[in-house]
Each structure stands twice: as structure tokens, then as C-alpha cells.
Amino acid sequence: MTSRNKGKGKSAALSWVDRIPEAPVRIAILCVAVLIISVSGGILIGKLFGPEAHQSELQVVSALAAPVKVEKSAAKSDVFVPESPYAYNDYPVVSRTEEVPLQVVALPIEPEAVEPIKPDPAIEVLAAEKLSSEEPAWKRYAALAPPLQDKPLIAIVIDDVGLSHRRVEELNALPALMTLAFLPYAPSLQGKVELTRREGNEVMLHLPMEPTSSDADPGPDALLTGLDNEELRRRTIRNLDSFSGYVGVNNHMGSRFTADSEAMAVVMDIMAERGLLFLDSKTTSASTGFRLAVERGMPSVKRDIFIDHVIEDEAILKQLAKVEVIAERAGVAIAIGHPHPETIRVLKKWLPEAKKKGFLFVPVSAVTALTFKG
The missing domain is CATH 1.20.5 (Single alpha-helices involved in coiled-coils or other helix-helix interfaces)
Structure with missing residues (x-):
């Protein structure tokens, strides 16, 4: 081949x-x-x-991103709302429909940024230079008070503030200088505080403390008599660090805690170091807060009257009439109310009338300055 x-x-x-x-x-x-x-x-x-x-x-x-589930009463959350911070304040609350503590529905978180509210032109304030950062907090963040003339003074303090942005706006729109005490667990706190200070009003921190009644819930990180000193200090610091720009502290509830001098001493030591004033809400006659504050050289005052323990227009007006009597007799009166719609409505009508009678509205810091020797 x-x-x-x-x-x-x-x-x-x-x-x-x-x-x-x-x-x-x-x-x-x-x-x-x-x-x-x-x-x-x-x-x-x-x-x-x-x-x-x-x-x-x-x-x-999703499991990695999900937050750890915690009990509602122990969580530090922007949406926490106790059973009724407006109703429970260690004194009986009577609504218009039934004689039981008023139940308040949890309020939604509202936007923090709002247009500034123009202050009432009738409120005159002193021009003053900005205080040095070395000044104690109760002076550094004090609202500018009108000239303290020879008039009876009234300080109106509204507790339980911060859960509703709309209520904060309404309170700042009232025609007189006010002191607003913010709950440390309220949402978007710093923006609401800055709004309040821009409007010339004063800010305090409303510190949750243990009440006598087991039915009342003071909220997360409340100061309790059963806690050891280390935990008391931790909770106190956490609450005090929740926002800035406040002159001092007053107690939210606390009829049991404020009566415990040993537990209160731990808290007052921390507040004294921070240069804060203390307003004793006097939710119990056994409160040791005012005495302990004075012993530590802190500016301190006591509440004279609650104006809305009965949440009705007529009842609130009667309490405000008592405020006028106290101010005329003692020269100064400190009244505490809450952001109920009824309270805001009555104050809106009463404040201009009280001004016409010669009463002068001042912040709490101005009242403490009258007696503080430090």
C-alpha cells in the first residue's frame, strides 16, 4: 500500500x-x-x-440584625410610655368620667425639627452676656428672668414633658415664662429641649423614682430603694446623661424613694457634683430631698401646690386661685402641673389675667437664687 x-x-x-x-x-x-x-x-x-x-x-x-428582646419596663427606648405618666404622680387623679387614674394612649414619635415659635412679646427679659462654661449648670442654663420687681412671683413647672412634640409646642406657646421638666426616656429629647430654650423657657430633668403604689410605673431606669448603691449610681448617671441644657432635677413620682435618705444621698451626691439645683416635688411629706440638697450646698426649693390633680377646668382654676394666694402672702409660689389638654387650655386663659393682677412669672432658677447663699 x-x-x-x-x-x-x-x-x-x-x-x-x-x-x-x-x-x-x-x-x-x-x-x-x-x-x-x-x-x-x-x-x-x-x-x-x-x-x-x-x-x-x-x-x-434578619436574626443577626434583630434587636434583643427586653422587658418593656426595663428597656431604654424612645417609644417607651408607662401606663400613664400624666396620671400617676403619687396623688389621686380624677378624670371627668370616672374616679380612677386616667389612662393615656401611647403617643407616636413626632418629627423633631419644627419652625421656631415666636415668643410672646409681652414677656420682657434682661439682656445678659452668655455665662462662662465654668459656671454651675443651674446658672449656665438658667432662663433669663424679667426684672424682679416688687411683685409676687410665680414659677409654673410642667412635669412629664417630652412624650408629645405637639404638647411641647403648645406649652412653649403659652403667654408666660415656663419651666418644663422633661422625662429622660422621652423620644427626640434634645430637639425639644433646644426648642424650649429658644423660646426663653427653662428646662429641668424629671427623674423617675419609686412610688409607694405598686400600680404606678415610673418608667425605665427608675431609681428604686431595692437597688444597691452601684446600680443607683449607674441609673442616675444614665438618666442625667439623657440630654443637656437643664438647670436641675425634680422627682417623677418617688413617694417611696425620696423618703429613703440613704438611697437619696447617693443620688444627691451625683447631682451636687454636676452643679444642678433640686426641686422637691413633695410627693410625700416624708421626702428627704430638700434637706439633703441643702446639706450639700445645692440650690433647692420645694413645690407649693399641684394644680391639676383633678383634671377638670374648674378644679384647675381653683388650684390656680390658691397659687395666687400663696404668692401674695409669701412673695413667691411654685406650682406644678402636667401637659393635660385641660391644664394647657386653662393656663392659656389664666396667665394673661394673672399678669394683669400684678403677678410676675419667673423660672425655677430665679426662685432658688433668691434664697441660695452659695
Whole structure:
């Protein structure tokens, strides 16, 4: 056999597969084969790692991102609202419909940024230079008081503030200088505090403390008599650090805690170091707060009267009449109220009338300055 014939025999022996690379359509056939293999592989991978596998991955990510579940009464949360911070203040609250503590629905978090409210032009304040940062907090953040003329003075303090931005706006729109005491667990606190100070009003921190009644919930991180000193210090510091710009502290509830001089001493030591004043809300006659504050050289005053323990317009007006009597007799009166719609409505009408009678409205810091010798 010749070499040419040998070549032909070898070529004939090749299978059709071996001849594909030599065929003109070899590229098209190879592309089709690759496409079939890819589609088959995709289907197989989809079955192995499809929606079920993707769902498992999402579940793992969601579990990692989810916050740790904690009890409502112990959480430091922007949306925490106790049973009724407006109703429970260690004195009986009577609503218009029934003689039981008023139940308040949790208020939604509202935007912090708002247009500044123009202050009442009738309120005159002294022009003063900004105090040095070395001044104690009760002086550094004090609202500018009007000239203390020979008039009876009234300081109106509104407790339990901060849960509703709308209520903060309404309080700042009242036609007199006010002192607003903010709950440390209220949402978006700093913005509401800055709004209040821009309007010329004074700010305090309303510190949650243990009440006598087991039915009243003072809120998260409340100061309790059963806590050891280390935990008391931790909770006190956490509450005091919740916002800035306040002159001092008054107690939210606290009929049990303020009567415990040992526990109160731990708290008062911290407040004294921070240069704060203390307003004793006097939710119990056994309160040791005022005495302990004076012993530590802190500016301190006591509440004279609650104006809205009965949440009715007529009852609130009667309490305000008592405030006028106290101010006329003693020269100064400190009244505490709460951000009830009824209270705000009555104050809006009463304040201009009280001004016409000659009463002068001042912040709490101005009252403490009258008696403080430090």
C-alpha cells in the first residue's frame, strides 16, 4: 500500500466526532453544546441553592440584625410610655368620667425639627452676656428672668414633658415664662429641649423614682430603694446623661424613694457634683430631698401646690386661685402641673389675667437664687 493509500485508510478510520474540528460548522456546533451544558447546570444549581437556600440566608441576616428582646419596663427606648405618666404622680387623679387614674394612649414619635415659635412679646427679659462654661449648670442654663420687681412671683413647672412634640409646642406657646421638666426616656429629647430654650423657657430633668403604689410605673431606669448603691449610681448617671441644657432635677413620682435618705444621698451626691439645683416635688411629706440638697450646698426649693390633680377646668382654676394666694402672702409660689389638654387650655386663659393682677412669672432658677447663699 502506498503512503497515499495509507493516509486514506487512516482518515477513513476516524470517527465522525474526530472529524468535527475539521468541519466548516465546527464553531456553531461547539456553541450549541456549551449552551446546553450551561442551561442544564443552571437548573441543577437553582434546585440546590434556590428560594429555600436564599430564604435561609435572609433568616440568618434578619436574626443577626434583630434587636434583643427586653422587658418593656426595663428597656431604654424612645417609644417607651408607662401606663400613664400624666396620671400617676403619687396623688389621686380624677378624670371627668370616672374616679380612677386616667389612662393615656401611647403617643407616636413626632418629627423633631419644627419652625421656631415666636415668643410672646409681652414677656420682657434682661439682656445678659452668655455665662462662662465654668459656671454651675443651674446658672449656665438658667432662663433669663424679667426684672424682679416688687411683685409676687410665680414659677409654673410642667412635669412629664417630652412624650408629645405637639404638647411641647403648645406649652412653649403659652403667654408666660415656663419651666418644663422633661422625662429622660422621652423620644427626640434634645430637639425639644433646644426648642424650649429658644423660646426663653427653662428646662429641668424629671427623674423617675419609686412610688409607694405598686400600680404606678415610673418608667425605665427608675431609681428604686431595692437597688444597691452601684446600680443607683449607674441609673442616675444614665438618666442625667439623657440630654443637656437643664438647670436641675425634680422627682417623677418617688413617694417611696425620696423618703429613703440613704438611697437619696447617693443620688444627691451625683447631682451636687454636676452643679444642678433640686426641686422637691413633695410627693410625700416624708421626702428627704430638700434637706439633703441643702446639706450639700445645692440650690433647692420645694413645690407649693399641684394644680391639676383633678383634671377638670374648674378644679384647675381653683388650684390656680390658691397659687395666687400663696404668692401674695409669701412673695413667691411654685406650682406644678402636667401637659393635660385641660391644664394647657386653662393656663392659656389664666396667665394673661394673672399678669394683669400684678403677678410676675419667673423660672425655677430665679426662685432658688433668691434664697441660695452659695
